[in-house]
Amino acid sequence: MILVTGGLGMIGAHTARALADLGQEVLVTGHRRTEVPSFLAGRAEVAALDTTDREAFLALGERRAITAIVHLAGGIPGEDPVEFFRTELAGLANALDAARAWRVRRFAVASSLGVYAGRAEARWHEDLPLPAADLPHLIVAFKKAAEPLTTQSLRGSGVEPVVLRIGTVWGPLVDPESPFFPIPSYLNAGLLGETPRPLVADEGFDCCYAPDAGRAIALLTTARTLRHDTYNVSSGRPATNRQFAEALADLVPGTADQLTPGGATGPYLDISRLAGETGFAPAFDVRAAVAHYLAWRRANPR
Template sequence: MILVTGGLGMIGAHTARALTDLGQEVVVTAHRRTGVPSFLAGRVTVEPLDVTDRDAFLKLGERYEINDIVHLAGSIPGDDPVAYFRTDTTGLLNALDAARAWGVRRFAVAASLGAYLGRPEIPWHEDLALPTAELPHLIIAFKKAVEPLTTHSLRDTGVQPVVLRIGTIWGPLVDPESPFFHIPSYVSAALRGEEPPPLHADDGGDRCYAPDAGRAIALLVTAETLRHHTYNVSSGVPATNRQFAEALRRHTPGLRLDLLPGREHGPGEDPYLDITRLTEDTGFTPAFDVDAAVADYVAWRRAQPR
């Protein structure tokens, strides 16, 4: 059985679905979010758990024979950065304790493409040395710290760490007004019949549809062997605002979407993740291009509140 913490969140739910598609038994933890997405109903076991409660976490091992852990649970920072770091570090350490106590095969953990910030090379690949750089958000700072905390904690334990440098993910269950990525709110405004704020046509970068991200993580967790401890998780190709707008027009007849010309900050490229390592070790290729992703998301939003 595979444990997915935060398994009712966007990435967690799509990971759980992909794991069940591969024939795996899955137990997901839920804390603040308790509604089970329609695509998971009846397919997973849901355990209420605050991952900061070490005793409750470890007791899961008494009820289930857990062979792998995917740790995706996390919180959103408030006004106090120390409180945020304490909460998410405690959750991570409890998950690592569980992995060691249960002797699981693999421990996969969410990191971030933000670890590469400061590298000028495009695309970003796993062999790049991580730079010392000012990080723009507390979540990115924590996710960068997750990497050494995980690998050092699991050294010589027999548990294989799998650091997931996750790209910009969107799709069903994403916050439609996400402050971290403008495409969901852009689509939401269009579906409400409003004209969204104009975007620069040639701006873009790393974009990955959530079902693809979930499948990539599931393949990494279940692969017979992995040659590395760190993997980029994304689509492997950049996408522009122009592509999203054109897809929205195709799938929302009569929609008017104006774009500003060029790039907001002048000529250049936006970074995105190279997924060569992921593809070579798991066979993963994305199933959704921009057009297919927009079509699927528009259909989802019309049928679901999120």
């Protein structure tokens, strides 16, 4: 059985679904809610868990043979950054304790493409040294710290660490008004017949549809062998606002064009390592992802 902490969030739920599709038994945890999304219903066992509670965390393994952990649980910072770091660190430490106590084969932990902040390259790959940069967000700061904390904690334990540098993921369960990525709100406005907020037409960015991200993580978790401990997780190709707007206009005729001219492609994640070792290739291009997401939103208006 594979444990996915935060398995009811967007990335976690799609990872759990992909693991189930690979024939794995899956246990997912949620903290403040245990409502299972429709695409995961009947596919995984669900447990309520506050990851900062060490005894409750370790108790998950008392009656289950857990062979791998995918640690995706995480919170949103409040006003006190120290409290945020304390909570995130406690959850990570308890997950690492559990991995060692249960002698799992593999421990995967969520990092972020934000760890590359400060690199000037257009394509970010795992061998780039991470710069000492002013990081854009508290979440990114913790993810960057979690990488060596994980690999050092598991050294000599027999547990194989897998650091997941996850790109910009969107799709079913994403916050429709996400402050981190404008595409969901643009698509939702078009779906509701409202005028979307303007976007710069040719601004390009790293982008990965959630079912693809979940499948990539599932493949890394279950691969027979891995040659590295760090992997980029994304689509491996940039997308532009124009591509999303054109897909929306094609699928929802009459949507107002809210593109302004200009823009350039920003950095994106190279997934050569992921693809070469697992055979992963994204199943969704921009149009297919938009079509799938709009269908999901129509069936799940909340």
